[in-house]
Structures are given as structure tokens and as C-alpha cells.
Amino acid sequence: MAQAVPAGQKWWSGGKSPFNVEYGKLMMWYFLMSDSFTFGAFLISYGSIRFATNGWPNPNDVFKAFPGFGETNMPLVFVSLMTFILIMSSVTMVLAVAAGHNSDQKKVTFYMILTILGGLAFLSCQAWEWTHLHEEGAWWGRNPFPNADGSRATTNFTNFFFTITGFHGFHVFSGVVINIIMLIKNLRGDFARRGHYLMIEKAGLYWHFVDLVWVFVFTCFYLL
Amino acid sequence: MYMSSIETTGHDKPHATFDTKPIWRTFWILLAITLLELTLATIHMKWGFPPKYVLNGMYLILTCAKAFYIIAEFMHLRHEIKNMIMTIAVPACLFIWFIIAFLWDGASYNNLRNRYDRHYADQNKIKVEQPAEKPGKPE
Numbered sequence: 001m002a003q004a005v006p007a008g009q010k011w012w013s014g015g016k017s018p019f020n021v022e023y024g025k026l027m028m029w030y031f032l033m034s035d036s037f038t039f040g041a042f043l044i045s046y047g048s049i050r051f052a053t054n055g056w057p058n059p060n061d062v063f064k065a066f067p068g069f070g071e072t073n074m075p076l077v078f079v080s081l082m083t084f085i086l087i088m089s090s091v092t093m094v095l096a097v098a099a100g101h102n103s104d105q106k107k108v109t110f111y112m113i114l115t116i117l118g119g120l121a122f123l124s125c126q127a128w129e130w131t132h133l134h135e136e137g138a139w140w141g142r143n144p145f146p147n148a149d150g151s152r153a154t155t156n157f158t159n160f161f162f163t164i165t166g167f168h169g170f171h172v173f174s175g176v177v178i179n180i181i182m183l184i185k186n187l188r189g190d191f192a193r194r195g196h197y198l199m200i201e202k203a204g205l206y207w208h209f210v211d212l213v214w215v216f217v218f219t220c221f222y223l224l
Numbered sequence: 225m226y227m228s229s230i231e232t233t234g235h236d237k238p239h240a241t242f243d244t245k246p247i248w249r250t251f252w253i254l255l256a257i258t259l260l261e262l263t264l265a266t267i268h269m270k271w272g273f274p275p276k277y278v279l280n281g282m283y284l285i286l287t288c289a290k291a292f293y294i295i296a297e298f299m300h301l302r303h304e305i306k307n308m309i310m311t312i313a314v315p316a317c318l319f320i321w322f323i324i325a326f327l328w329d330g331a332s333y334n335n336l337r338n339r340y341d342r343h344y345a346d347q348n349k350i351k352v353e354q355p356a357e358k359p360g361k362p363e
Contacts, residue, residue: 005305011305011307018307019304019305019307019308019311020304020305020307020308021304021308026308029308029311029312033312033315033316036316037318040319040322044322044323044326044327045326047323047326047327047330048326048327048329048330049330050330051327051330051331051334052330052331052333052334052337053334054334054338054345054347054348055348060265060269075265075269076262076265076266080258080262083258084255084258087251087254087255087258088251090294090298091247091248091251093298094247094298095244095247098243098244098247146351146352147348149348149351150351150352151347151348151349151350151351151352152347152350152352204299205299208294208295208298208299209299211294211298212291212294212295212299215287215290215291215294216287216291219261219283219284219287223261223265223283224280224283
């Protein structure tokens with residue numbers, strides 16, 4: 001839509017990519033497709049088990065702490081901060097991609113650094129949240145939180161929570177590593193020499209995907 | 225590097241300028257939707273309104289809206305050609321079956337157990353000693 005494609009272009013007659021994207025970018029899309037089904041399987045099994053259980057803990061009673069505020073009841077505040085951090089780092093990532101389009105090496109460096117910092121901030125928040133929950137007695141196989149109706153809860157709640165946020169956190173971690181590699185390559189001038197910043201775009205796709213998954217994790221665990 | 229040497233028409237090339245205005249617009253939309261979700265959750269906590277199932281429906285719609293904006297704008301899919309959009313969107317439709325089938329199955333299993341397994345149904349009537357107490361306090 002945004003690009004000039006000749007009218008009546010025959011995409012399937014050979015000689016050009018029928019998807020009009022570079023090979024590596026297409027493969028990144030397909031990888032993300034498969035990854036979305038992995039996450040989908042996790043989240044849907046969580047939903048399936050939740051539908052197959054009579055009671056479930058109320059997330060607002062579980063996730064209500066904020067660092068430095070002790071026992072104050074602040075549901076949703078901390079996770080909102082985490083969501084904001086991740087959206088913000090997604091924005092700086094697109095800005096890095098945009099800078100790459102304009103072959104602006106310095107700006108790419110600047111926005112990649114911001115993106116990496118955002119990723120690290122998110123990981124720190126998650127580390128704090130896990131530590132806090134662990135101190136409250138929650139872990140795989142241990143669930144101190146009763147159901148919303150006061151009955152005893154199964155350990156499914158904590159098992160799913162730690163597995164899925166852990167798997168997502170691992171994705172964030174690998175995204176940060178990929179972004180650091182991209183930053184180093186950019187600083188070395190690899191992309192400038194190559195004449196394009198497609199690698200930044202591929203790393204960007206992965207990073208946005210991590211943000212996309214968080215949107216669903218946020219809804220499934222903290223809102224529903 | 226066979227495929228990458230094949231020509232594509234446009235935005236893969238570095239000289240195409242890239243507008244940053246839609247990025248910030250998308251950011252504000254995402255932020256607004258998140259804040260709306262939080263507002264709804266807070267209202268529900270304070271006054272128990274709207275009812276939980278209405279709220280859940282709204283959350284799901286808002287979540288899908290956020291997902292759309294991230295995929296369409298941040299991941300730039302909306303600006304690709306139709307072939308590219310379809311190669312992603314068509315397989316993703318499997319999720320519709322995936323979600324309905326498994327949630328339905330879970331609910332059905334729960335109904336069957338509540339009906340035929342007395343012990344399972346009774347478990348839910350036993351309350352934890354002091355539900356009012358802060359959960360997770362070490363004994």
C-alpha cells in the first residue's frame with residue numbers, strides 16, 4: 001500500500017519474491033508464526049485448565065505489591081509499569097528501524113541503546129516480581145493464594161504463571177542479546193558498509209513479537 | 225544469498241524515507257487502550273461494575289485491538305503486499321479453532337467432573353481457614 005507497486009504486477013510468474021520482502025525477513029516472519037503457536041499452546045492450555053477448574057485466585061489479590069511500598073495494596077500498578085516499559089522499548093525499536101531506512105548510523109545506535117535499556121528494565125521488573133512472589137511462598141508446585149471464593153486453590157495457577165512468564169522473560173532476554181549484537185554490528189559499521197539495515201528490521205520484528213506476546217500474557221494473567 | 229539478490233519494489237531499499245509520525249500515533253493508541261483496561265479494572269474493583277463477564281469480553285476486544293496495532297504498524301505488516309499479509313494472516317486463523325475447541329473442552333471436563341465426581345465437587349465447598357488473612361504469610 002505504502003509502496004509503488006506497478007498495476008497488474010504478476011507476483012507468481014517467477015523472477016521475483018512473490019511476497020515482495022527480502023528472504024531473511026520472510027523467514028523471520030515464519031519463525032515468529034511458529035513461535036506464536038508455541039505461546040498460543042501455552043496460553044490456551046492455561047485457559048483450558050482454568051475452564052476445567054471450579055475456583056481460581058483473583059489476580060488483584062496476588063499481584064498487588066510495588067517495590068518500596070511494602071504491604072501497601074496496589075493492584076495492577078506494577079504490571080502497568082512493566083507494560084509501559086515494553087511498549088516504550090517497542091517504540092524506540094521502530095525508531096531505530098526508521099533511522100536505518102534513512103541510513104542514519106548514529107540514530108540507529110542511539111535508539112538501539114534505548115531499546116536495550118528498556119529490555120533490561122523490563123527484565124529487572126520481572127526479576128523483582130518473581131522474587132517477591134517467591135518470598136510469599138509461591139513457586140512451581142507451591143501456591144499460597146486461595147481461590148477468589150475462599151476455597152483452596154490448586155498449584156495450576158503458579159505453575160502456569162511461572163512457566164509462561166518465564167518463557168516470555170526468556171524471549172525478552174534473547175531479544176536483548178540479539179539487540180546487543182545488532183548494536184555492536186552497527187557500531188562496527190557493518191550495516192553502513194552493506195548499504196542497508198535489514199538486520200535491524202529483523203531484530204525489530206522479533207522485539208515487537210515479544211511485546212505482542214506480553215499483551216496477551218498481561219490480559220490472561222493480570223486482567224481476566 | 226540467492227533470494228536477497230532478487231528485486232523487491234521499494235521499502236527494503238535504504239533511500240525510501242520512513243515517516244515517524246505513525247509510530248507515535250500507534251504508541252498513543254496502545255497507551256490509551258492499556259489505560260482504558262486499567263481504568264475498567266479499577267472501576268470493577270471499587271464498585272463491582274461492570275459484571276466480570278462483560279469486563280472479560282471488553283478486555284479481549286481491547287487486547288485484539290492492541291495486537292492489531294502492533295502487528296500492522298510496528299511490525300509493518302499492513303504496508304506489505306497482499307500476498308505477504310495473507311501468508312501470515314491465513315495460518316493465524318487456526319487460533320480461532322484452537323481457542324474455541326480447547327476452552328470448550330476444558331469447560332466440558334469440568335461439568336462432567338462436577339456431575340459425576342462427588343469428591344471433586346465438594347472440594348470447592350471447603351474454605352481455607354482464614355480467607356481474609358493476607359495470602360502467603362509464612363505459618
